[in-house]
Amino acid sequence: MPSPLLVNLTSLLDDAKCYALVRQHRWPDGVRCPHCASASVARHGFDDTHRERQRYRCKSCQARFDDLTGTVLAGHHQPLRVWVLCLYLMGLNLSNRQIAQELDLVASDVQAMTEQLRAGFAAKAPPPPLNGTVEIDEVYVVAGHKGQPAEVAKRGARDGAAG
Numbered sequence: 138m139p140s141p142l143l144v145n146l147t148s149l150l151d152d153a154k155c156y157a158l159v160r161q162h163r164w165p166d167g168v169r170c171p172h173c174a175s176a177s178v179a180r181h182g183f184d185d186t187h188r189e190r191q192r193y194r195c196k197s198c199q200a201r202f203d204d205l206t207g208t209v210l211a212g213h214h215q216p217l218r219v220w221v222l223c224l225y226l227m228g229l230n231l232s233n234r235q236i237a238q239e240l241d242l243v244a245s246d247v248q249a250m251t252e253q254l255r256a257g258f259a260a261k262a263p264p265p266p267l268n269g270t271v272e273i274d275e276v277y278v279v280a281g282h283k284g285q286p287a288e289v290a291k292r293g294a295r296d297g298a299a300g
Contacts, residue, residue, distance in 0.1 A: 153189040155217040156204050160191070163208070170195035171207035187216070209257030215242075215250070223250050 175197035184190035205211040226236045237247040
């Protein structure tokens with residue numbers, strides 16, 4: 138029996154299934170209003186441009202919202218299946234250029250998508266708990282001399298002699 142966390146990629150190529158997956162993961166205990174968190178919500182038709190995207194109306198605060206409201210996926214022109222595939226390809230550790238080729242997109246669009254997805258994950262990730270003694274290694278980065286250690290050494294000697 139497959140793990141419940143694994144998703145069959147071919148099943149996500151359909152926008153309706155992608156929206157169903159978003160609803161399942163976003164609201165495992167039932168739809169809640171993203172504005173007031175009320176569970177008193179009614180379906181309110183479908184989006185005009187994406188027929189699979191369910192609209193809702195909150196009975197408590199009267200706010201209207203849809204499956205993607207308040208998520209990193211809201212307000213974009215790419216279909217949800219493209220976002221899901223982009224996320225999958227990111228998980229395979231493909232470069233933005235490779236993802237752009239696989240999805241037949243412009244590299245700058247993929248760059249914006251991957252940045253947005255990463256930022257969304259970073260915002261949701263809880264900070265790691267630090268207890269006891271915490272040690273880190275130092276990192277020294279010299280901007281502008283990437284791959285040119287001789288230039289870094291020369292500059293360090295010059296700066297040391299001047300000081």
